Amino acid sequence: MLFMMAVILYASRVILEVLGIEDYGIYNVIGGIVVLFAFINDSMVTSTQRFLNYELGRNNQQEAARVFSASLTLHLFIVVITFLLAETIGLWFLYNYIKYPPEREFAVLVTYQFSILTTCANMIRAPYNAAIISYERMGFFARISVIEAVAKLAIVYLLAASPWDKLISYAALMFGVVLIITLCYYLYCKRIFPICIYDYFWEKSLYKRLASFSGWSLFGGVANTAASQGLNVLMNIFFGVTVNAAFGVASQVNAAVYSFVGNFQIAFKPQIVKSYAAQERKYFMDLIINTSKYSYFLLFIICMPLYVCCEEVLSLWLTEVPPYAVSFCRLMLIFSLLDAIQGPLWISVQATGKIRNYQLLMGVMILSNLPISYLFLKLGFLPDIVLVVKVVMNVLIFVARITYLNRLFSFPIIRFMREVLVRVFVVTLLSCLCIIFLPTTSDDFISILYIVCISLIINGLLILIVGVNKKERALVINQLEKFLNSNKYQ
Numbered sequence: 001m002l003f004m005m006a007v008i009l010y011a012s013r014v015i016l017e018v019l020g021i022e023d024y025g026i027y028n029v030i031g032g033i034v035v036l037f038a039f040i041n042d043s044m045v046t047s048t049q050r051f052l053n054y055e056l057g058r059n060n061q062q063e064a065a066r067v068f069s070a071s072l073t074l075h076l077f078i079v080v081i082t083f084l085l086a087e088t089i090g091l092w093f094l095y096n097y098i099k100y101p102p103e104r105e106f107a108v109l110v111t112y113q114f115s116i117l118t119t120c121a122n123m124i125r126a127p128y129n130a131a132i133i134s135y136e137r138m139g140f141f142a143r144i145s146v147i148e149a150v151a152k153l154a155i156v157y158l159l160a161a162s163p164w165d166k167l168i169s170y171a172a173l174m175f176g177v178v179l180i181i182t183l184c185y186y187l188y189c190k191r192i193f194p195i196c197i198y199d200y201f202w203e204k205s206l207y208k209r210l211a212s213f214s215g216w217s218l219f220g221g222v223a224n225t226a227a228s229q230g231l232n233v234l235m236n237i238f239f240g241v242t243v244n245a246a247f248g249v250a251s252q253v254n255a256a257v258y259s260f261v262g263n264f265q266i267a268f269k270p271q272i273v274k275s276y277a278a279q280e281r282k283y284f285m286d287l288i289i290n291t292s293k294y295s296y297f298l299l300f301i302i303c304m305p306l307y308v309c310c311e312e313v314l315s316l317w318l319t320e321v322p323p324y325a326v327s328f329c330r331l332m333l334i335f336s337l338l339d340a341i342q343g344p345l346w347i348s349v350q351a352t353g354k355i356r357n358y359q360l361l362m363g364v365m366i367l368s369n370l371p372i373s374y375l376f377l378k379l380g381f382l383p384d385i386v387l388v389v390k391v392v393m394n395v396l397i398f399v400a401r402i403t404y405l406n407r408l409f410s411f412p413i414i415r416f417m418r419e420v421l422v423r424v425f426v427v428t429l430l431s432c433l434c435i436i437f438l439p440t441t442s443d444d445f446i447s448i449l450y451i452v453c454i455s456l457i458i459n460g461l462l463i464l465i466v467g468v469n470k471k472e473r474a475l476v477i478n479q480l481e482k483f484l485n486s487n488k489y490q
Contacts, residue, residue: 027171051209292342
């Protein structure tokens with residue numbers, strides 16, 4: 001994961017340098033338009049994972065195979081719909097609302113076409129991704145991450161040496177990487193999992209169950225897409241591609257950092273769904289609470305020093321730091337910390353299958369980011385306000401989410417507050433008091449390394465003393481002693 005994170009950050013730096021702020025911003029906003037039409041696929045991915053996990057939790061391989069085939073059929077249909085929407089409504093929106101230099105029109109159009117193809121390839125990969133997660137083959141993700149990292153490094157060097165238009169070359173190379181990774185997913189799943197042999201059939205009841213579940217997820221998918229890519233498009237309308245470049249840099253940093261906790265939660269997702277299917281309530285609740293707490297601490301250890309040294313890190317990392325990139329990065333890190341706690345909560349709702357009212361409530365609250373942000377921008381606020389609104393809304397969403405879970409399956413709010421929120425708050429407060437005022441003498445590597453080391457020591461001790469309970473602390477200390485003793489005699 002550290003290797004992957006380093007590659008993402010290094011590649012982003014070189015790509016920004018080679019493309020320039022303007023073209024980098026263009027690529028980010030164009031990708032945002034295409035993703036706006038992919039929300040249908042996002043809802044189907046959620047549906048596929050839930051039904052595969054549920055059937056495997058019941059040890060019903062035959063039904064799991066039927067779910068996979070039906071899901072792939074629906075995904076192929078969605079690819080066609082997305083392609084048609086992107087080539088009609090998407091092109092109209094690109095011509096009429098997206099700001100870019102007139103002389104870059106041809107490059108913009110070609111880049112847009114490659115972005116469509118990239119999105120379609122990702123959609124076809126989704127059912128195979130769901131199968132790998134359901135079987136908990138996380139080792140494959142580690143191997144495919146290495147392949148992806150090597151491919152992105154290759155893009156960096158090929159882009160710098162390319163004699164053609166850099167923006168078009170970058171879009172084409174990114175499509176090539178996605179195509180290779182999708183092929184790897186297909187070959188692996190076809191060879192390893194018996195349920196991943198595609199067999200077209202028509203059974204109205206199964207397709208209806210999949211579509212019904214994904215249909216209620218659809219509104220949430222629309223809301224999440226609008227809250228991410230929609231805000232990117234909104235900032236382009238008000239401020240142009242330079243701010244999109246800053247948003248793209250912040251998104252790359254956040255994606256690299258969040259990949260740690262994202263993969264951690266993916267590993268626990270099948271167990272949460274399967275424990276519900278097996279009616280193991282105590283284990284189900286323990287998984288939700290522990291995954292929420294550990295997710296936050298895992299991300300906090302990385303985010304804290306990065307937040308403090310954000311300006312210095314970006315100055316070292318990038319040749320030219322786009323305006324607002326520092327404030328965007330810091331706000332995104334705060335948002336992700338809040339999101340890390342909530343990940344297991346929405347997974348638990350998916351496990352129940354009762355998502356209609358939940359998606360309506362969450363969807364409305366998430367979607368409200370867009371009109372509220374538009375109102376503030378119209379009143380003349382700076383671009384930062386968009387992410388401030390997103391953070392504030394995420395706090396309100398968190399309150400609504402745990403309240404809803406309590407009504408859905410008697411979620412233990414008091415226990416969650418005592419074992420997760422109180423510990424998280426105390427660790428964060430003490431860490432801020434200890435670290436946030438530490439001086440950074442310069443933006444050189446030694447100064448940043450000093451802050452990182454101090455932060456790791458302080459946060460590690462705080463989590464061990466305050467963040468975990470006595471039993472968990474003893475387990476950590478025991479594992480640490482075993483590790484030290486094993487290395488001592490080598």
